[in-house]
Amino acid sequence: MAQAHFDALLTASYVQTFPPGLELIRQGDPADFLHIVLDGSVELFGQWADRECTMAVVQPVSTFILAACIRDAPYLMGARTLERTRIMLIPASDVRAMFRRDGEFALAVIDELAASYRSVVRSAKSMKLRNSRERVASYLLRQSSLAEGVASYTLPVEKRLLASYLGMTPENLSRTLRTLEGDGVKVIGARVIITDRARLTALARPDRLIDGPDPVATSAGVGLPPSRDGGG
Amino acid sequence: MAQAHFDALLTASYVQTFPPGLELIRQGDPADFLHIVLDGSVELFGQWADRECTMAVVQPVSTFILAACIRDAPYLMGARTLERTRIMLIPASDVRAMFRRDGEFALAVIDELAASYRSVVRSAKSMKLRNSRERVASYLLRQSSLAEGVASYTLPVEKRLLASYLGMTPENLSRTLRTLEGDGVKVIGARVIITDRARLTALARPDRLIDGPDPVATSAGVGLPPSRDGGG
DNA sequence: CCATAAACTTGATGCAGGTCAAACTTCGCC
DNA sequence: GGCGAAGTTTGACCTGCATCAAGTTTATGG
Missing domain, CATH: 2.60.120.10 (Jelly Rolls)
Structure with a gap:
């Protein structure tokens, strides 16, 4: 302008x-x-x-x-x-x-x-197409992709907030994370470690039309953040 | 232009x-x-x-x-x-x-x-704040408001589609409509009859910031229709 | 470094709402 | 106007997730 x-x-x-x-x-x-x-x-x-x-x-x-x-x-x-x-x-x-x-x-x-x-x-x-387990799995996977596919990263927000964002209770998020340990991802505190990406991907079934990114993205910036210091 | x-x-x-x-x-x-x-x-x-x-x-x-x-x-x-x-x-x-x-x-x-x-x-x-019963109730109430507050009107879409829009199964919508009969609204086929608006309102708790309308609305037109021949 | 609060986890329990199956009703069409 | 397909309802059952209630760990601030 x-x-x-x-x-x-x-x-x-x-x-x-x-x-x-x-x-x-x-x-x-x-x-x-x-x-x-x-x-x-x-x-x-x-x-x-x-x-x-x-x-x-x-x-x-x-x-x-x-x-x-x-x-x-x-x-x-x-x-x-x-x-x-x-x-x-x-x-x-x-x-x-x-x-x-x-x-x-x-x-x-x-x-x-x-x-x-x-x-x-x-x-x-x-929200409408996935159950909470699938939402958690695809969220964890997406965060990894946004950080250039690293196998380990820290959650950018509190779990309480993440649970609310994903449309579930903190208790249920906690339990879901535990059960996901058998499916290729381990979460200790705020630390996420993807132990079997293929397996987690099979469960999450990430979709370009849900999880992005948008092709010509300029600066969407709304949604849960890619990382603590992310530009969007 | x-x-x-x-x-x-x-x-x-x-x-x-x-x-x-x-x-x-x-x-x-x-x-x-x-x-x-x-x-x-x-x-x-x-x-x-x-x-x-x-x-x-x-x-x-x-x-x-x-x-x-x-x-x-x-x-x-x-x-x-x-x-x-x-x-x-x-x-x-x-x-x-x-x-x-x-x-x-x-x-x-x-x-x-x-x-x-x-x-x-x-x-x-x-979707995130209301349970399915509340979504159904507020939907029924909103349709009535959009038709200038009439107590009786016909559903503008099939129940199957309405169920999907409201994030529930057709079976559950059917059951919910039945149980709502005790709460001020009766649905027979596609016909909706509001028998006790105050009671239905108390249950639906309609909210301007969810159910609209938007103050200066020009022609939003996306969402379930006000009526079959509605302008939106 | 300790005290307190807040966040998180774990367990027990209950219910909203999904699934499956079978009727019934409505509608489009020949 | 009757036939088939699709939509709807009802019932039985079950499970995913919320709720309630402790506990435990992690932050926060003096």
């Missing part, structure tokens, strides 16, 4: 650092600011009737709640920091004004939205 | 009528055409490992698989007609070219994508 327009956005926006566990956004609130994670990580979650579930974890550098800002509609998800996190906030009205003025910016918005949409669809497919 | 540009798109595209049950799109295929339902209805579904689930039903007038076209990526979902359906097909390359040339068109694309994104997020929240 035009440098002048970019500068204008920067001027209107500001950057702030938040402590861990801080609620940045309450679901249902009007979309005041587009948020961009510069550093750290943010959990997006849904709430309903005293229940809560993790929808995604946003890693740098990535926007979140873009769609709400664009439609000037209430946030569908809440957001809280998972660690000390630096975030840039751009007034939603400036975002809406800017993609009317700057064609390049509009294109970037389109691409980001399309990527986000596909990301949620993938996640929804995984 | 500019009339000349609009005409150019129309020239490149064509309209075709398909019989019921025809597979329009196979998931994983390259995104050749943006599809627009002009008449009839189309099911979007996901497949994995010999399993299948309904993701959405598209009613006129609405686009589908826009995101795949934009990213020039493979379709994440398959699509089939549910009845005799008239569809406009616009070459994906023309769509991509057009929103680069025409700012107004780009804005329309942004709005459509944002609406679609929010639609999937709502659906994902419903």
Whole structure:
């Protein structure tokens, strides 16, 4: 986009650092600011009737709640920091004004939205088509692929959160991980060791249309993170 | 958008009528055409490992698989007609070219994508936060609201498909509907009769952030249809 | 380095919802 | 209008996963 327009956005926006566990956004609130994670990580979650579930974890550098800002509609998800996190906030009205003025910016918005949409669809497919054991297995395998196929890595998030993201209870995740030891993967604490990739793959049946990656991916950045310091 | 540009798109595209049950799109295929339902209805579904689930039903007038076209990526979902359906097909390359040339068109694309994104997020929240009984109850209630709060209406889709959309088996849907008779709604065949709205509402706990509608909604049109002849 | 809380694990138990099988009903079609 | 196929319902059964209740390990902070 035009440098002048970019500068204008920067001027209107500001950057702030938040402590861990801080609620940045309450679901249902009007979309005041587009948020961009510069550093750290943010959990997006849904709430309903005293229940809560993790929808995604946003890693740098990535926007979140873009769609709400664009439609000037209430946030569908809440957001809280998972660690000390630096975030840039751009007034939603400036975002809406800017993609009317700057064609390049509009294109970037389109691409980001399309990527986000596909990301949620993938996640929804995984939830509806796989059982929890298969979801865990494919998650573990995917994390390995994202780290260039290493056989060992550490989980990027707490198991409690991972369980919620995968649509299961922490207890069930714990048990599932134990039973997966017979299927090619061992998890000790946050350490994952793939002992038999072929076997784990046979069980997980990873699918490009669920587990990605998207061919021309620009910077999806929504979903559980590839690694602690991942770009998306 | 500019009339000349609009005409150019129309020239490149064509309209075709398909019989019921025809597979329009196979998931994983390259995104050749943006599809627009002009008449009839189309099911979007996901497949994995010999399993299948309904993701959405598209009613006129609405686009589908826009995101795949934009990213020039493979379709994440398959699509089939549910009845005799008239569809406009616009070459994906023309769509991509057009929103680069025409700012107004780009804005329309942004709005459509944002609406679609929010639609999937709502659906994902419903799946993760509600049990099947609650999903059925809120679905029945929502259909009533969409038909301006009538106490009686006919289901817009087959129960088999509805079950899949709601993430349950047809058997379980059938049983759930039976047990809901004690909670303010009776379903006879495809006929829904709300006998005690307050009671059903207490059970369904409908939520604006899951069941909509989106405040400034333009034409979301993805999800199960409000009615057979609905605009969305 | 210890105290406390939080996260994680393990076990026992129960139920929501899936599966299988068999009827019954509805619908499209000749 | 009757036949076959598909959709729907019902019943019996079972299992995957949630829940509840301890325990154990791991972080956090003074």
